[in-house]
Amino acid sequence: MLEIHRDVCGYCGCCVSVCPEGALELIDAYLEVDDQCTCCGICAKVCPVGALEVRDEEKI
Amino acid sequence: MKKKYDLLVIGGGPAGAIAARTAARAGHSVLLVEKRPAIGAPVRCAEGIGKEALAEFVEPDERWISAELKRAELVGPDGVSMLLEAEMAGSKVGYILDRKIFDRELVWQAAGAGADVMVKTRASAPLMANGAVKGAVLDVCGEKMQVHAEVTIAADGVESKFSRWCGVDTTVPVREIMSSCQYLMTDIDIDEECTTFFLGNETAPEGYLWIFPKGKRTANVGIGISGKKSGAGHRAKDYLDRFVRRRFPDGKTIECIVGGVSVCRPLGCTVADGLIIAGDAARVVDPLTGGGIYNAMFTGDLAARVASKAMDEGRVNAAALMPYDEAWRTSPMGLAIERNYHIKEYLIKLSDEKLNTIIHSAKSLDMKDFSTLTLVKELMKRNPKLVAELAVLRALIG
Known part of the structure; x- marks a missing residue:
């Protein structure tokens, strides 16, 4: 699953623009991820501050 | 706020504000919505613009110029x-501008020209009929309402979602x-x-x-x-x-x-039935400098002028709005x-x-x-x- 570290996120929308599924949305100062997310990790890669992380659920 | 406008503008940055100003000056009813609680904040910009480029759309004012x-x-x-x-x-x-003040000035001018403005108002879905955009569902402080419009301008920035909901792939x-x-x-x-x-x-x-x-x-x-x-x-x-x-x-x-x-290159097509996409949402940032303020104002203004003409002529389908797409692509900016x-x-x-x-x-x-x-x-x-x-x-x- 995609974890959003809200204490790190700058709510800039960089991730939203690259999401191939359109699964992310920036709602004012709140980043939302919906069930279209495939955990591809593109958003986590481009985030300027490292606020997104794809977590392997089995390891949690 | 009314339930029906000639033009709905989504986004209160330079593209949206200039679009609203131009359309309001042409005598159209306009609603500009901004999802954030304040116009201009938070800034997401290095704030640089050329002297002549700026002057095309607004008289320079020391209140929002940080440096010459x-x-x-x-x-x-x-x-x-x-x-x-x-x-x-x-x-x-x-x-180098002070975008917090600059963006407000542009929206002030749009409001002064007669446009309605709503902040903390998010377009959460398009209103569609026969494949054409007819306005949007707006979330206003937890309440949903529908606003119908002849033409909708998506000027919702780099994190644009509106055009995607209308079927345009905007992935960078x-x-x-x-x-x-x-x-x-x-x-x-x-x-x-x-x-x-x-x-x-x-x-x-x-x-x-x-x-x-x-x-x-x-x-x-x-x-x-x-x-x-x-x-x-x-x-x-x-x-x-x-x-x-x-x-x-x-x-x-x-x-x-x-x-x-x-x-990246701009979107392959920046119009659809009842919809025009402008500014960062249309991916018209200068790919070399990353500068987008002028391009946003230019496309916002052009979008409103083409929409205005199309509305006056009573046809707002993609073909009627296409002159927008053609004009910016062949402009010096394009x-x-x-x-x-x-x-x-x-x-x-x-x-x-x-x-x-x-x-x-x-x-x-x-x-x-x-x-x-x-x-x-x-x-x-x-x-x-x-x-x-x-x-x-x-x-x-x-």
Whole structure:
């Protein structure tokens, strides 16, 4: 699953623009991820501050 | 707020504000909605714009001009720099704006022209009928309401979702998103009339790092790197922190800004039935500089003028709105995007050694006008080898 570290996120929308599924949305100062997310990790890669992380659920 | 408008504008940045102003001045009923609680904040911009470009849309005003620029400096990977000066040394070439105030001024002007404005109001879905956009569902402080419009302008920025909901794919390729971070720093030693650009694969891979003056001992110090080059431990913020520690160890950061800037080609089509896409949402940022304020205002204005004419003529389908798409693509702005896209694609592939060679080719350049085209032409004159490698560019630049 995609974890959003809200204490790190700058709510800039960089991730939203690259999401191939359109699964992310920036709602004012709140980043939302919906069930279209495939955990591809593109958003986590481009985030300027490292606020997104794809977590392997089995390891949690 | 009414339930029906001629024009609905989604987004209160420069594209949306100018679109609303133009349409309201033409006598149309206009609603501009902004999802944030305040126009202009948070800033997600390095705030630079050319002097003439700005004047096309708004009279310069010291209330929202942070600094007047007289020169620029390019610093290569080895630290050697090239100074770019106006032909008439000392003349003004551009501004660093205060976007918080600037954006408000533009929306004020739209409101003054008669447009309705709503903040903390998010377009959460298009209203569709027979495949045409007919307005939007608006979320206003937890309440949903419908607003019908003849034409909707999506000016919802880099994180645009509206056009995607209308069926337009707006995804920016990973390698063409500039992952960006900027500090507004004060108490630092800078040239208060000069923008400085740092190039190099160690400094800012496939991007650049900038110092844009914001007034006395204050500047936007920021960086954009390709999304492709970003990752854990080497993100935009990591590069910026490293630079700042070295260059401004005693500077104070009074604002931290992050963002994404698209440097891809614009959307393949920027109109649909009842819909026009403008500004960053249309991916019309200059791919070489990452500058988007002028392009946003230009497309916003054009979108409103074409929508206005289409509404007057009673047809607002994609064919009737197509003159917008054609006009910006063939405008000087559209041609500059295409040209600068090629230049960017060339530059990002250069090794640090080659970048050094180019910057060593002149200690300073006198620029007839302060455009990237003039700069590239001057650099090509001094680097004949570069010209040989750039067959595509030669054709584009002439």
